[in-house]
Amino acid sequence: MKIKKNIALNDSGFIFDPSTGDSFNTNPVGLEIVQMLKQGKSQKEIGAFFLKEYSVDEATFEKDFYDFVNMLSKLKLTERDENEKI
Amino acid sequence: MKMKRYNIAVSGLNAIDSPGPGISVIRALRDSKKFDVRIIGLSYETLEPGIYMHELVDKTYQIPLPSAGMEVLLMRLKYIHAEEKLDLIIPNFDAELFNFIKLTEKLKTDFGIQTFLPTLEQFEARHKVNLFEFGETHQIKVPKSKTIFTSKEISSLHYHFSYPLVVKGKFYDASIVYTIEQAYAAFNKISAKWGLPIIIQEFVSGQEVNVTAIGDGKGNTIGAVPMRKQYITDKGKAWSGISIDDDKLLKMTSKLIRSTKWRGGMELEIVKTDEGEYYLLEINPRFPAWVYLAVGCGQNHPEALVRMAMGEELKPFKKYDSGKLFIRYSYDMIVNLKEFETISTLGEL
Numbered sequence: 185m186k187i188k189k190n191i192a193l194n195d196s197g198f199i200f201d202p203s204t205g206d207s208f209n210t211n212p213v214g215l216e217i218v219q220m221l222k223q224g225k226s227q228k229e230i231g232a233f234f235l236k237e238y239s240v241d242e243a244t245f246e247k248d249f250y251d252f253v254n255m256l257s258k259l260k261l262t263e264r265d266e267n268e269k270i
Numbered sequence: 271m272k273m274k275r276y277n278i279a280v281s282g283l284n285a286i287d288s289p290g291p292g293i294s295v296i297r298a299l300r301d302s303k304k305f306d307v308r309i310i311g312l313s314y315e316t317l318e319p320g321i322y323m324h325e326l327v328d329k330t331y332q333i334p335l336p337s338a339g340m341e342v343l344l345m346r347l348k349y350i351h352a353e354e355k356l357d358l359i360i361p362n363f364d365a366e367l368f369n370f371i372k373l374t375e376k377l378k379t380d381f382g383i384q385t386f387l388p389t390l391e392q393f394e395a396r397h398k399v400n401l402f403e404f405g406e407t408h409q410i411k412v413p414k415s416k417t418i419f420t421s422k423e424i425s426s427l428h429y430h431f432s433y434p435l436v437v438k439g440k441f442y443d444a445s446i447v448y449t450i451e452q453a454y455a456a457f458n459k460i461s462a463k464w465g466l467p468i469i470i471q472e473f474v475s476g477q478e479v480n481v482t483a484i485g486d487g488k489g490n491t492i493g494a495v496p497m498r499k500q501y502i503t504d505k506g507k508a509w510s511g512i513s514i515d516d517d518k519l520l521k522m523t524s525k526l527i528r529s530t531k532w533r534g535g536m537e538l539e540i541v542k543t544d545e546g547e548y549y550l551l552e553i554n555p556r557f558p559a560w561v562y563l564a565v566g567c568g569q570n571h572p573e574a575l576v577r578m579a580m581g582e583e584l585k586p587f588k589k590y591d592s593g594k595l596f597i598r599y600s601y602d603m604i605v606n607l608k609e610f611e612t613i614s615t616l617g618e619l
Contacts, residue, residue, distance in 0.1 A: 192593065205498035
C-alpha cells in the first residue's frame with residue numbers, strides 16, 4: 185500500500201487528490217505518516233521511527249497505523265504496492 | 271501592435287441562481303490578449319442581470335423568445351446588425367440553438383456574421399431524447415432512458431426501470447424520484463414548465479463530474495477541463511467547483527469529439543461510479559456557466575471559439591491547472607428606474 189503519486193500535501197496537513205477534487209485535513213501525526221508513505225517508506229521503517237520518537241508501544245502503534253492506513257484506503261488516497269505487504 | 275476589435279453578440283445574461291453562461295463567456299472574451307471586444311448582449315427578459323452590468327456588456331438588445339421562430343429572430347438580428355455591425359454571435363441557451371443553427375448560413379452569407387456552432391445533426395443526436403442511442407453509436411456508457419409523452423406511461427415504467435429513477439425535462443430540470451407518486455408529481459411539474467416529452471432515465475449513483483470542452487469541427491479537441499461540483503444549489507447547479515486531473519475523463523471527451531467531429535463549445539455531464547465507471551448523463555451543446563474556471567486553469571475556451579470562428583487554425587491546449595476552484599457569489603446591483611424603463615419600453619439599453 186502506498187500513497188497515490190499525484191496526491192498534494194502541504195506542511196499544515198492539507199491533503200488534495202487532484203484526480204477526484206477531494207481534500208482532507210490531518211493532524212501532525214497523520215501528516216508524518218502520509219509524508220513517510222509518500223516517500224516510499226515501509227510500515228517497518230515508519231514503525232521504527234514512531235517507536236523511537238513517540239511514547240507509544242508497538243501494539244498500540246500497529247493498531248493505530250492500520251486504522252489510519254485503512255482510512256486512507258477508504259478515502260481512495262492509496263494504491264496497491266505490489267512489492268510491499270502491510 | 272493594435273489588437274483586432276470584434277463586435278460580439280452574446281446571450282445568456284441571466285446571471286441568477288441557475289445561471290446562463292453569458293457572463294462567464296463575456297469575462298473570458300474580455301480577458302483575451304489576442305483581440306479586443308465590444309460586447310452586445312442579447313436578452314429575453316428585462317431582469318437579466320447582465321443587461322445592467324455595463325462594465326461587461328456595452329449594449330443590450332432584447333430578442334424574441336425561441337418559440338417566435340426563425341423569421342422573427344432574423345428580423346431582429348438584422349436590426350441589431352445594422353446598429354452594431356456584428357462580427358460574431360455566441361448563443362448560450364440550449365433552447366435558442368436550433369434557430370441559430372438553422373440561421374448559420376444566412377447570417378454568414380447575407381450579413382457576414384460568423385457563428386461557431388454544432389451542426390444540426392450533432393445538435394439533434396446528442397439531445398436528451400436521443401442520448402442513449404448516441405452512446406451506443408459512439409460506444410460510451412449512457413444510463414438507460416425512455417421518452418414518454420403522457421403521464422399514463424408512468425404506470426408501466428416498472429417494467430423497464432427500478433426506482434429510484436430520474437425524470438428530466440427536454441431542455442432543463444431533473445428530479446430523482448423514489449416512488450410512482452413522486453414520478454407523477456415530477457412529470458406534471460417539469461412538463462408544465464418545459465413541455466413534452468419527458469425523459470425517464472435510469473438513476474446511476476456516484477460522483478457527478480463535468481467537462482467543459484471545445485471541438486474544432488474536424489475531430490480535434492482544442493481544449494477540455496474537467497470539474498467536480500463541490501457545492502450544489504437546490505436546483506442542482508454548481509455554486510462552487512474544483513478542476514480535477516482525470517485522464518479517463520479527458521480521453522472520453524476526446525473520443526466523443528473525435529467521433530462526432532463536434533464543432534463549438536460543449537459541456538459533458540458525467541457520473542463516476544464507486545467502481546470507477548463513467549456514465550454520460552448529458553451533452554450540453556454550448557459552454558457551461560462555469561466556463562470561466564477553464565480560463566482560470568489556463569484554457570480560454572471562448573477566446574478559442576472566437577479565433578476559430580474568425581478563420582484561425584488553432585493548436586489544442588496541452589495542459590491546464592488542476593486544483594483551481596470557482597466560487598460563485600451573489601451581489602446586489604443598484605439600478606436606476608430609468609434603465610429598467612428603457613429596456614422595458616425600447617427593448618435596448
